Structure formats: C-alpha cells, structure tokens
Amino acid sequence: MTILHHLDQTTLLRYASGDLDEAFSVVVAAHLAMCDECRRELRIAEDIGGRLLEESEMATVSDGAFSRIMCRIDEAEASGETILAAPPIALRGGKQDVPSTLQRYIGTRLADISWKTVAPGVRRHKIALSTPTRSALYMLKIEPGKAVPEHGHGGTEMTLILSGAYRDALGRFGPGDLADLDEHVEHQPRVEPGEPCVCLVATEAPTRFKGIFSRLLQPLVGI
Amino acid sequence: MLIAQVALRQDRDAFKSLFQYFGPRVKSVMLRAGADHEFAEDLVQEVMMTVWRKARLYAPERGPVSTWIYTIARNARIDRLRRASSQPYLDLDEIELASGMADGEDRAFASQRAEHVARALDELPDEQRRIIEYAYVHDMAQSEIAAKLELPLGTVKSRMRLAYTKLKGKLEVLK
Numbered sequence: 167m168t169i170l171h172h173l174d175q176t177t178l179l180r181y182a183s184g185d186l187d188e189a190f191s192v193v194v195a196a197h198l199a200m201c202d203e204c205r206r207e208l209r210i211a212e213d214i215g216g217r218l219l220e221e222s223e224m225a226t227v228s229d230g231a232f233s234r235i236m237c238r239i240d241e242a243e244a245s246g247e248t249i250l251a252a253p254p255i256a257l258r259g260g261k262q263d264v265p266s267t268l269q270r271y272i273g274t275r276l277a278d279i280s281w282k283t284v285a286p287g288v289r290r291h292k293i294a295l296s297t298p299t300r301s302a303l304y305m306l307k308i309e310p311g312k313a314v315p316e317h318g319h320g321g322t323e324m325t326l327i328l329s330g331a332y333r334d335a336l337g338r339f340g341p342g343d344l345a346d347l348d349e350h351v352e353h354q355p356r357v358e359p360g361e362p363c364v365c366l367v368a369t370e371a372p373t374r375f376k377g378i379f380s381r382l383l384q385p386l387v388g389i
Numbered sequence: 390m391l392i393a394q395v396a397l398r399q400d401r402d403a404f405k406s407l408f409q410y411f412g413p414r415v416k417s418v419m420l421r422a423g424a425d426h427e428f429a430e431d432l433v434q435e436v437m438m439t440v441w442r443k444a445r446l447y448a449p450e451r452g453p454v455s456t457w458i459y460t461i462a463r464n465a466r467i468d469r470l471r472r473a474s475s476q477p478y479l480d481l482d483e484i485e486l487a488s489g490m491a492d493g494e495d496r497a498f499a500s501q502r503a504e505h506v507a508r509a510l511d512e513l514p515d516e517q518r519r520i521i522e523y524a525y526v527h528d529m530a531q532s533e534i535a536a537k538l539e540l541p542l543g544t545v546k547s548r549m550r551l552a553y554t555k556l557k558g559k560l561e562v563l564k
Binding site (some may be wrong): 175176178179180182183184185186187188191192194195196198199205209210211212213214215216217218219220222223224225226227228231232234235236238239249250251253254255266267270295296297298299 | 413416420429437441443457458459460462472473475477481485507510524529530531546556
C-alpha cells in the first residue's frame, strides 16, 4: 500500500498533545495503524511532550503519596490476581480488512457492516462513540463513478480511505490515504470506476447551519 | 535503568526513584492543565500505577522513559480531565507492540532523536515555544490558544507548523 496523503502537521501535534475528541482520534489512530511514516512522525511529536515533562517544574506531592501507591499495589496483589499488564498477543490472522484500532468500533470485516442508504449511490453506517462529543463518526460506501456534490465544511472533516478510491482537486485518494481538510476547503470528490469507495469519516458538527432544513440536508453536506 | 529494574524484578527502590523524579513533574503538568491539588494527586497515583503495571511493555526503541510517561499522563488527562477517550491511543500502542513495529529504529536512534528534539525546543523562538507549551503542558485546544493570545486560529496553526518543521529539520542529520 503506497500512502500519498498523510496527517497534517497540526493534526499530528493535536493528537500527540491530546487535543482531539474521540471521533477524530479514531480516524487518526486508524491512519497511524496503516502508515509507518506517520508513526515515525508521532514519535517525534511525543518526544516533545517527554522533554517538556522533564523540563517541568516540580510540584509538591503529598508526603504519603508514595506509600499510598505501594499500599494499593500490595492490596491488589494480595487479592491473588496480577495487576501487571500482559504483553499483547500477536494479531489474529485471517480475513481482515479493517485496521486493528478500528475493530472495536466496526468489527473485523468491511463486508459485515450494515449500511443505510442516505442518497442514491451513497450508503452510511453511523458509529457509536463511548464519550460525548460534538463530532460525528461514520463509514461511507459510495458507488463507483459517483460524484459527491461540491461542498465546503461547517468544520474540520477527516476522511480515511479503507478500500476503493476517489479523486478530487487534491489528487487521488486510495486505501490508507487521509484527507485532512479544514473548514475552508471546498471539494468535489468522484469515486474511481471499478469498486465502491469505503471510507471512515469524522466531521465536526457544523456550527453555522442551525435550521431544521440544514439539519435535514446535513447527511449530504456533512460528507 | 530504573524502568528495567521495575519491569524485571518489580524493584520497589527503583520505582521509588522514578516516582520521586516523575511524580512531582506529572503533578505540575496536571495542575497547569486545570486540575486542582486533590485531583492532580489522584492523577499522579493513576499515572504511576500505570507505570508500575506496564513497565514490562516499555519499549526503549520507541523513545525515552520521559516520552513514555508523558504519553501515559496525556492519556489519563484525555480520560479524566477532558472526559474523552484514550482508547484509540491504547489500541494503537497494542498493535505496535504485538507486531513489533519498531520501523527498523533502535534505541540508540530513539535517544539521539529525543536529544535533538530537546535541543531544538530550546532554540525555538518564544512565540512558537509558548504555543507548543500551551498545547502540551496546559492542555489547551488550538482555539483556546488563539483566544488567549488574541491571534487568528490560522496564525496559531502556522506557528505550530513552523515549530514542528524546525524540530524535524534538526533530525535530518540523523538520517
């Protein structure tokens, strides 16, 4: 897999510093799981955090803090179960086309996803999140040759291609590619012929459309 | 190495040294991220408990101990202070460990990389460095940083990019 479109640098720094909500961090983590290059970049971005922690001034920690933590460790161990984390087991083999970080959200196979048609040639699967957020996370499956109407964004939008491909003014986006767009970008993606394009999308709730009509339109403009 | 002693033998003296070094720093970061004293103490307990539990999973070829502890503290902050989810971060760690994705990098490279990052951070112009600190230490969102500095969001983003590009430039010599 040759990945051509990567995380924006500011997105990388936001991820490393913990400034993304669950919807966006799921998309970023899935891209990172597929992209060696961005994982190397993440190490650099996290080294910044490590360095700032080392340079940090020292707050006064209460006197009993260390013995309290040792008590908790003793208690936990006295109960017989080990609290030490086990090394993760090697990845399961078999037919999987979903990045591992995404499997807890949508299962292991794209073929098993249940879709709902939201527009001709466009199907959607909403993904439930475990924490409250203003953003939405969903999968889209768009038929070959289908063009999505030109649209801007009410907020930041991030799209990770899992299979198939689309093309827009920014180039061709295939599996592993990430379209990391801010609200100023307008684009008109067209799915390449051959196979449907399946992608994972996080969108910030649009803040400028508030009426009922826009909310009805949102499944379309929110793409 | 202290962390190796904790990992191999659950060495409590080594763990105490780690606690004494990192505990007060983690607390200071949590205070600046908006926790009160009691909450920050709680978070120190939680972070150091994770250090004890996961010491065996620390992989030096991915970065220095301080970077690893920073990520544990960041994850605690995401879950407890922001009430968001660090699950995607944990899942990514897990697959990296399970598949031995060290990307051909070794621990010598990782520690050199961290030294270069440290030096480059020291050399950043104040206006860039401050933004990086707001994001990493004060846990401020980009929009909050923009509001605090009375700058357009785009300026905050471009200063972040400049800072990061400078850090990366310093790393070119390692390649």
